[in-house]
Amino acid sequence: MTDAQPEPRQESQPVPQRWTDRRWRVVVISLVPVLLLAALLGFGLGRNPRATPQAQLIGKPAPDFALKDMHTGKTVHLSDFRGHPVVLNFWASWCVDCSVEHPNLVGAWQRFGNEGTVFLSVLYQDTPAGAAGFCSKGVVCEWPDLYDPGGRTALNYGVTGVPETVFITPDGRIAAKQISVASYPLIERRIHQMAGERA
Amino acid sequence: MASVIGTFALFLALAVAAYGAVASFVGARSRNALMVESARTTAWSLTALVLIANVTMLVAILANDFSLRYVAENSSRETPTFFKVLALWSADQGSLLLWNLVLSGYLLAVAIRFRRRRPETFPWALGVMYVVSAFYLLLVTVATHPFGTLARAPRDGRGPLPLLQNHPLMAAHPPMLYLGFIGMTVPFAFGMAALFTGRLSDQWIRITRRWTMFAWVCLTAGLFLGSLWSYSVLGWGGYWAWDPVENIALLPWLASTAFLHSVMVQERRGMLKVWNLSLIVATFGLTVFGTFLTRGSILSSVHSFAQSAVGPMYLAFLLIVLCAGFGLIAARSKQLAGESHIDRLVSREGVFLGNNILLAALTFTVLIGTVFPLLNEALTGTKVSVGGPYFDRTAAPVMLLLLFLMGIGPLLPWRVGSARYLLQRLKWPVWAGALTIAGMVVTGVRHWAAVAAFGLAAFVGVATIVEMARGVRAQRRAFGGGVARSAFGAVSRNRRLYGGLVAHLGLVIVIVAITWSSTYASQKEVTLARGASTSFAGYELKYTGAAVRPEPQRTVFVATLQIIKDGRTVGVLIPSLNFYPSSQDPIGTPSISKGTPFNGFHDLYASLQTLAKKGTSATFRMFSNPGVMWLWVGGAVIVLGGIIALWPVRRRPPGAVPDVATTASEEPDRVEAEVTA
Numbered sequence: 001m002t003d004a005q006p007e008p009r010q011e012s013q014p015v016p017q018r019w020t021d022r023r024w025r026v027v028v029i030s031l032v033p034v035l036l037l038a039a040l041l042g043f044g045l046g047r048n049p050r051a052t053p054q055a056q057l058i059g060k061p062a063p064d065f066a067l068k069d070m071h072t073g074k075t076v077h078l079s080d081f082r083g084h085p086v087v088l089n090f091w092a093s094w095c096v097d098c099s100v101e102h103p104n105l106v107g108a109w110q111r112f113g114n115e116g117t118v119f120l121s122v123l124y125q126d127t128p129a130g131a132a133g134f135c136s137k138g139v140v141c142e143w144p145d146l147y148d149p150g151g152r153t154a155l156n157y158g159v160t161g162v163p164e165t166v167f168i169t170p171d172g173r174i175a176a177k178q179i180s181v182a183s184y185p186l187i188e189r190r191i192h193q194m195a196g197e198r199a
Numbered sequence: 200m201a202s203v204i205g206t207f208a209l210f211l212a213l214a215v216a217a218y219g220a221v222a223s224f225v226g227a228r229s230r231n232a233l234m235v236e237s238a239r240t241t242a243w244s245l246t247a248l249v250l251i252a253n254v255t256m257l258v259a260i261l262a263n264d265f266s267l268r269y270v271a272e273n274s275s276r277e278t279p280t281f282f283k284v285l286a287l288w289s290a291d292q293g294s295l296l297l298w299n300l301v302l303s304g305y306l307l308a309v310a311i312r313f314r315r316r317r318p319e320t321f322p323w324a325l326g327v328m329y330v331v332s333a334f335y336l337l338l339v340t341v342a343t344h345p346f347g348t349l350a351r352a353p354r355d356g357r358g359p360l361p362l363l364q365n366h367p368l369m370a371a372h373p374p375m376l377y378l379g380f381i382g383m384t385v386p387f388a389f390g391m392a393a394l395f396t397g398r399l400s401d402q403w404i405r406i407t408r409r410w411t412m413f414a415w416v417c418l419t420a421g422l423f424l425g426s427l428w429s430y431s432v433l434g435w436g437g438y439w440a441w442d443p444v445e446n447i448a449l450l451p452w453l454a455s456t457a458f459l460h461s462v463m464v465q466e467r468r469g470m471l472k473v474w475n476l477s478l479i480v481a482t483f484g485l486t487v488f489g490t491f492l493t494r495g496s497i498l499s500s501v502h503s504f505a506q507s508a509v510g511p512m513y514l515a516f517l518l519i520v521l522c523a524g525f526g527l528i529a530a531r532s533k534q535l536a537g538e539s540h541i542d543r544l545v546s547r548e549g550v551f552l553g554n555n556i557l558l559a560a561l562t563f564t565v566l567i568g569t570v571f572p573l574l575n576e577a578l579t580g581t582k583v584s585v586g587g588p589y590f591d592r593t594a595a596p597v598m599l600l601l602l603f604l605m606g607i608g609p610l611l612p613w614r615v616g617s618a619r620y621l622l623q624r625l626k627w628p629v630w631a632g633a634l635t636i637a638g639m640v641v642t643g644v645r646h647w648a649a650v651a652a653f654g655l656a657a658f659v660g661v662a663t664i665v666e667m668a669r670g671v672r673a674q675r676r677a678f679g680g681g682v683a684r685s686a687f688g689a690v691s692r693n694r695r696l697y698g699g700l701v702a703h704l705g706l707v708i709v710i711v712a713i714t715w716s717s718t719y720a721s722q723k724e725v726t727l728a729r730g731a732s733t734s735f736a737g738y739e740l741k742y743t744g745a746a747v748r749p750e751p752q753r754t755v756f757v758a759t760l761q762i763i764k765d766g767r768t769v770g771v772l773i774p775s776l777n778f779y780p781s782s783q784d785p786i787g788t789p790s791i792s793k794g795t796p797f798n799g800f801h802d803l804y805a806s807l808q809t810l811a812k813k814g815t816s817a818t819f820r821m822f823s824n825p826g827v828m829w830l831w832v833g834g835a836v837i838v839l840g841g842i843i844a845l846w847p848v849r850r851r852p853p854g855a856v857p858d859v860a861t862t863a864s865e866e867p868d869r870v871e872a873e874v875t876a
Contacts (some may be wrong), residue, residue: 093354100349
């Protein structure tokens with residue numbers, strides 16, 4: 001190489017620092033872009049990039065369906081339950097949050113099932129064998145559990161994952177939709193709201 | 200049980216890291232050697248604790264302990280053992296465990312490396328690394344709970360995301376990237392230490408040169424493995440989509456590549472001090488930014504993990520890193536004045552400067568394109584997406600300019616270059632480039648971008664090879680011996696230079712592959728009845744039937760396409776659709792017939808879109824990708840170049856023959872001598 005040997009340089013000794021005005025100014029100016037970037041990212045944190053316009057569904061007539069109940073083998077239509085509030089739960093046996101949510105649904109079913117509220121479950125991206133496995137270990141699976149081959153019903157209800165719960169008024173409109181685990185108080189409140197609307 | 204052990208180990212590790220940080224800084228400030236030593240040895244316990252947490256998770260996954268939420272969501276009984284191991288990093292929380300393991304591993308390596316020779320900056324750098332480690336431990340203890348349990352353990356787990364249990368490359372791509380990203384912590388820590396202590400010579404660069412190089416090699420390998428994974432798994436026929444998460448892995452690579460080049464200017468000429476510190480802060484900042492974007496649920500992308508509450512913590516950490524880094528640089532700006540100036544623009548340092556300006560511009564372009572959707576939404580409230588065309592249009596010209604500088608840079612001397620000198624040494628490269636262009640034009644090629652890229656590639660390739668040959672000739676003149684021995688001798692005397700040249704050659708191959716495959720690729724979507732065939736890219740493809748292959752964790756439908764050329768069957772493509780119980784949408788596995796020299800390195804690629812009942816007909820997407828395989832050959836050559844530059848230099852006994860082709864600045868031994876002095 002044509003390179004010349006570099007001169008060895010001395011390690012510069014630490015110099016005592018004085019924070020003059022000018023130095024502060026340099027520091028502040030250098031940080032402006034950083035703060036602008038931070039503001040932008042902070043804005044980004046406030047939003048959900050996967051948010052889908054769920055609001056469009058609310059108040060609309062609930063899409064009807066004809067699905068087979070895996071317990072009885074009978075076909076169940078949503079329109080069969082006109083006049084009753086319906087709690088429509090989408091779930092899967094592989095879904096961890098669904099097993100967390102299940103006792104809440106059972107509690108609500110025991111409390112409101114006899115008062116006319118209808119509970120329906122729709123299996124999402126799962127096999128009937130998987131569902132049977134879920135219900136085999138002494139878990140309460142009393143209300144109709146519907147099989148939705150092809151996921152058409154889930155698509156109609158804009159389901160993006162499980163668990164999701166749709167609350168349908170007695171006159172067949174979508175009152176509310178819960179994405180992720182529905183707590184017992186939430187289910188209770190929604191059922192009361194739907195009952196209030198009827199009155 | 201696993202939950203208790205894992206959680207306890209992580210909390211203990213957090214406490215240990217906090218202690219390490221405090222002990223390092225207090226010890227450094229009060230010059231208390233005992234305290235610094237205590238901080239140094241703490242790295243052992245930190246690594247051990249993080250290792251325990253990782254092993255605990257791994258054992259829980261292998262033992263099907265579905266009482267752990269992470270195991271239930273990311274593994275299942277039927278998942279093959281190999282993919283169970285990978286489940287450790289196939290979701291957010293597990294990958295953070297691995298992240299912590301790699302980080303503490305680097306910390307331990309630094310603690311061991313500097314056990315005897317300790318530069319003044321060492322305790323400060325150690326402290327910075329402990330702070331970074333504490334932050335990432337905070338994420339897995341306070342913000343997320345990788346060892347969270349379920350009240351009722353499910354019978355079986357969901358299994359990893361189907362896409363992530365589809366290809367063995369998942370074993371190599373994420374860990375490699377992590378080694379690259381996290382490795383940048385080391386030069387960052389020493390750079391910050393230099394700023395803390397005011398020891399602002401190039402010492403911090405020399406100390407960390409090989410650490411940076413190692414991280415860069417891993418990052419490079421990780422990026423190329425990622426593109427190979429994308430090509431072999433996703434079935435869309437391409438390897439790079441300018442997806443936000445691809446971009447944010449590319450950003451630290453661009454910044455660190457600029458850094459690897461610009462530090463040489465500081466080592467030789469004492470210039471660009473502010474720039475080098477800024478680059479390393481930017482590189483490290485970009486790795487934090489990258490993890491923030493993937494995990495902080497900011498942008499939507501194939502890679503983004505599930506929503507988690509870590510976003511604000513990442514943002515705070517990023518803010519601290521950038522404010523501390525750039526703030527300190529600004530505060531020290533007076534001491535960071537350059538020791539010399541650029542004498543001539545046509546010189547090695549002039550080209551390095553150009554290279555850095557272009558790389559910085561490229562980094563900025565990619566960064567803007569990546570955050571633009573966010574920016575636009577913040578300012579106008581509408582959602583937009585920035586796609587491939589923006590990046591292709593903006594990045595390609597910059598890449599070509601970079602390629603040109605890459606060709607002439609190594610040929611120029613430091614300080615004193617001249618246009619005439621350059622032209623003299625560029626005789627062969629210019630001929631090669633001109634002949635390539637002329638040849639392409641004469642044979643009727645009218646893709647001007649491709650003509651320019653290939654011509655430039657020939658120019659740079661020949662320039663690089665001539666430069667290598669020159670070194671070998673000089674070595675041979677000085678010491679005699681055969682060509683092979685001289686080549687070996689030349690390389691081992693100046694690994695940094697030849698490693699760089701090899702890496703340049705690799706990049707030339709990569710650029711050729713990208714231009715070749717993107718200019719001449721074609722695709723076709725076609726539905727074929729069983730027994731029917733279609734002609735595509737000079738071949739006839741015949742659908743001969745489908746078969747079902749049940750596997751424990753999935754059901755695989757395989758369709759067979761015969762590749763027929765001139766009436767002879769020359770190969771077969773077997774794309775498949777895989778059905779996983781946890782997902783209704785099948786995951787396709789494309790099939791690739793790799794190119795050979797006999798068909799002009801022409802990849803035939805097919806993915807199965809849909810399959811009619813009993814396989815009576817099938818819809819395929821076919822891609823013809825000429826030359827694409829050279830992308831990974833080039834990637835491997837770049838990595839090889841990095842490894843050559845990284846390889847330790849053997850200590851020579853004192854009084855040995857001085858080098859003909861080596862410069863003192865490239866000797867790590869000398870660094871250590873300086874450090875101990």
